[in-house]
Amino acid sequence: MSFVEYSDFIQDGDVAIVHLGHNSMTPVKVQHGAQTQTRYGVIRHSTDLIGQRYGSKVTCSKGGWVHILHPTPELWTASLPHRTQILYTTDIAMVTMMLELKPGSVVCESGTGSGSLSHAILRTIAPTGHLHTVEFHQQRAEKVVEEFKEHRVDHLVTVRNQDVCKDGFGVTGVADAVFLDIPSPWEAVGHAKAAMKKHGGRLCSFSPCIEQVQRTCEALTEQGFKEIRTLEVLLRIHNVRAVTLQLPNFGPDSSSQAGPEAMEEAPPSATPDHASLKLKTTAPLREMPGHTGYLTFATKPRT
Amino acid sequence: MAHSEDNDYEYRIKEGDHVVLKRGDVYKAVQIQRKKKVIFEKQWILLDNVVGHLYSTTFEVASGGSLQPKEDKETESSTDVKVAGTDNRNIVDDGKSQKLTRDDIETMKEQGLTDKEIIKQLIDNSATFSNKTGYAQDKYIKKKKKKYENTVTVLKPTCRIIAMMYHGREPGKICHLRYDTLAQMLTLANVHAGSKVLVFETCAGLVLGAIMERMGGYGSVIQMYPGDGPVRAGVECFGFPTHFHDMLHEFPICHVNALLAGTLDTGAKDPTAEEKQLRVAAVEEQNQPEAEQQEGSPEEENMVTNTSDDGGRGQEKLEKEKRQEAKAQERKVKLEEKRRKLAAAATLLEGRNADGLVIASHFHPYSVLLGLLKFLSPSRPFVVFSQYKETLIECYTKLKEQGGAINLMLTDTWLRQYQVLPDRTHPLLLMSGGGGYVLSGTTVATDNSKPASSPPAEEPAPKRQKVKDSEG
Numbered sequence: 001m002s003f004v005e006y007s008d009f010i011q012d013g014d015v016a017i018v019h020l021g022h023n024s025m026t027p028v029k030v031q032h033g034a035q036t037q038t039r040y041g042v043i044r045h046s047t048d049l050i051g052q053r054y055g056s057k058v059t060c061s062k063g064g065w066v067h068i069l070h071p072t073p074e075l076w077t078a079s080l081p082h083r084t085q086i087l088y089t090t091d092i093a094m095v096t097m098m099l100e101l102k103p104g105s106v107v108c109e110s111g112t113g114s115g116s117l118s119h120a121i122l123r124t125i126a127p128t129g130h131l132h133t134v135e136f137h138q139q140r141a142e143k144v145v146e147e148f149k150e151h152r153v154d155h156l157v158t159v160r161n162q163d164v165c166k167d168g169f170g171v172t173g174v175a176d177a178v179f180l181d182i183p184s185p186w187e188a189v190g191h192a193k194a195a196m197k198k199h200g201g202r203l204c205s206f207s208p209c210i211e212q213v214q215r216t217c218e219a220l221t222e223q224g225f226k227e228i229r230t231l232e233v234l235l236r237i238h239n240v241r242a243v244t245l246q247l248p249n250f251g252p253d254s255s256s257q258a259g260p261e262a263m264e265e266a267p268p269s270a271t272p273d274h275a276s277l278k279l280k281t282t283a284p285l286r287e288m289p290g291h292t293g294y295l296t297f298a299t300k301p302r303t
Numbered sequence: 304m305a306h307s308e309d310n311d312y313e314y315r316i317k318e319g320d321h322v323v324l325k326r327g328d329v330y331k332a333v334q335i336q337r338k339k340k341v342i343f344e345k346q347w348i349l350l351d352n353v354v355g356h357l358y359s360t361t362f363e364v365a366s367g368g369s370l371q372p373k374e375d376k377e378t379e380s381s382t383d384v385k386v387a388g389t390d391n392r393n394i395v396d397d398g399k400s401q402k403l404t405r406d407d408i409e410t411m412k413e414q415g416l417t418d419k420e421i422i423k424q425l426i427d428n429s430a431t432f433s434n435k436t437g438y439a440q441d442k443y444i445k446k447k448k449k450k451y452e453n454t455v456t457v458l459k460p461t462c463r464i465i466a467m468m469y470h471g472r473e474p475g476k477i478c479h480l481r482y483d484t485l486a487q488m489l490t491l492a493n494v495h496a497g498s499k500v501l502v503f504e505t506c507a508g509l510v511l512g513a514i515m516e517r518m519g520g521y522g523s524v525i526q527m528y529p530g531d532g533p534v535r536a537g538v539e540c541f542g543f544p545t546h547f548h549d550m551l552h553e554f555p556i557c558h559v560n561a562l563l564a565g566t567l568d569t570g571a572k573d574p575t576a577e578e579k580q581l582r583v584a585a586v587e588e589q590n591q592p593e594a595e596q597q598e599g600s601p602e603e604e605n606m607v608t609n610t611s612d613d614g615g616r617g618q619e620k621l622e623k624e625k626r627q628e629a630k631a632q633e634r635k636v637k638l639e640e641k642r643r644k645l646a647a648a649a650t651l652l653e654g655r656n657a658d659g660l661v662i663a664s665h666f667h668p669y670s671v672l673l674g675l676l677k678f679l680s681p682s683r684p685f686v687v688f689s690q691y692k693e694t695l696i697e698c699y700t701k702l703k704e705q706g707g708a709i710n711l712m713l714t715d716t717w718l719r720q721y722q723v724l725p726d727r728t729h730p731l732l733l734m735s736g737g738g739g740y741v742l743s744g745t746t747v748a749t750d751n752s753k754p755a756s757s758p759p760a761e762e763p764a765p766k767r768q769k770v771k772d773s774e775g
Contacts (some may be wrong), residue, residue: 004495004496004497005497006498006658006680006683008656008680019709019710019745021709023710053681053682053748054680054681054682055680055681055682055683055745055746055747055748056681056747056748057747057748067682067709067747068682069682069745069747070682070683072493072684073493074490074491074493074684075745089487089490089491090487090716092490093483093486093487093489093490093491094483094486096486096489096490097462097463097466097482097483097485097486097489098463098486100461100462100463102462102516102517102519103495103496103517103518103519103520103521104519120490123493123495124495124517126495126496126497127496127497127521128519198310199310199311199314199357200359210728213721213723213728214723214725214728217723218725228723229720230720230721230723231718231719231720231721232718232719232720232721233483233716233717233718233719234716234717234719235714235716236714236715236716236717237712237713237714238692238713238714238715238740239713240696240699240700240713280696280697280700281696282692282696282713294721296723299359301359302314302357302359
């Protein structure tokens, strides 16, 4: 297992995702002799996990079962331990495409936070790219280094524990893309420009508030960035369900008595009072995320 | 410095390159060819001059359509006019505020005045301009700039640009797949270097190209295609290096059943199918020359009357036979190549261990999804795009019934763009109505033996029961 390479069987030391049903997932570190408690009972790693195929159904001690999934950045995003607010897959997808990330890209990111976006970046730029990520919170920086090692992507990433607004990214003239998710991105725009290749590159800044966007756009214009564009992407989830809708009773209808079609349509057993129509449709969630953040993209021209 | 010169080389536009032209928000993909005129935004342009310049250079269209690199340093000093009104209470629309006539403007254009000069003239001759508010003046200039601007930027193609281009120019060709939806698909399918991805698309090759870009030449892509051959016009636009094509395989969807049943014979000793195809080719061959002959008959008749001997005719026949033979040989080579490719793709599929599946077509996705899902390893993601939600509802229902997939999610995304300007920030007035729907999920091993004990309450199984109940 690695976050950038699929394998078929679960091995000692892997990080596997336990799927408990209904989008409830939890990551486990697979270790000989270890046990994991779930609401369906205990999973014994040595017998239940190691050597099993990813995607298998594992029966737990209480008779319930779970699926064990190969880790991907998307499953990780859905199950990772939050140390900060994180970026979710919808925004990550947009960032990845609009920053033009691909194998070999060199990317700068700040802050690292809980590493949700970092894993997605690493997946996309492997095996030849590199991520320089900056996190000013020491404990978070240490924790994420540990995770990268566990996920076997540490060869693709350098974590720096410094303040990006003051000290920059620790590299100059190497990045194809820069991503900013910090409270005052306008203070880091200059450093972002310096980190980028002479030939140019793409920048993205994620901010929840429009005032932040406003200031960032001003700073970007000042620094000579082009193609500045602010977007917002919202995910709408459609719950599939079968619904049955009653038809009202209009009372006896003398004119349609003769109509043979009407007779045929009504099932003989159904009394007119209980006539109903069934259909497969979708319903929106009762509440949905209405806002995550504004994504501001820009191009650094050749300098 | 020699080194930096080398660095520049890969960023320079070369003859034969696939590039994207940009003006405002309009894109067009073209290939750079000498002495070739292309039409872009109602204008003929000649691309000869762009060769050797760096990518992302902006060019000015000179008379005759040739392009000259534009001096950058956009000094926005054309907006020198600093007299502005506060509101529009005294601005009356009498249709006479602009003193220049249409003819005047045409003359200026013919004289080859730059867009900036024309705009300046328009402003100078507008009676109301100085009464407009500063914001209104900006808007006026912006609008005129868009109209008279005469520049073209040459960009290196990327998935972002090509997806935006297709969505803007030819959404019908890509099943109205909006670029943010494509982005979701690539991410949800975990497309990355080194994996083995199955694609079924009728989006002109845009989706295939996007996947190839994300894989960077590592791993393999198998394009399942309907009909006679895969459509890849969109892939061309990306201008991939040749080695990217080594990872690209193709397999006709009409052979899927045979492959699943194990009856697909792609070995060399498959004379029946091959011969049949050859025979068909031969028949075509025979029909074709006749048609050609008819077209060219007057000339041939002349020749015959000129030589007026039977020997000439015999020789001609001989030559024709030779030509036919050569053509047949060529066909045979092509067929052989095709068979080899089919065998290679079949080998990749036979293991049924693909790492991802992406479907985006104008076909009903239901049968495509159920058929191709069989080729995936367990614990691998799949995504299905459809312009319509109903088709995906059916896929969802069927997958829930038959099992083998979890994390099923039917979604679409809204994309909203903002104008960000000092004191004038708001969402753009116009937004795209819909970019299609995506069904995504993860494969799991199908259990051969049903678990003896009842599944836990939160598992989907009882729900399924309920659905069945309500249906039955």
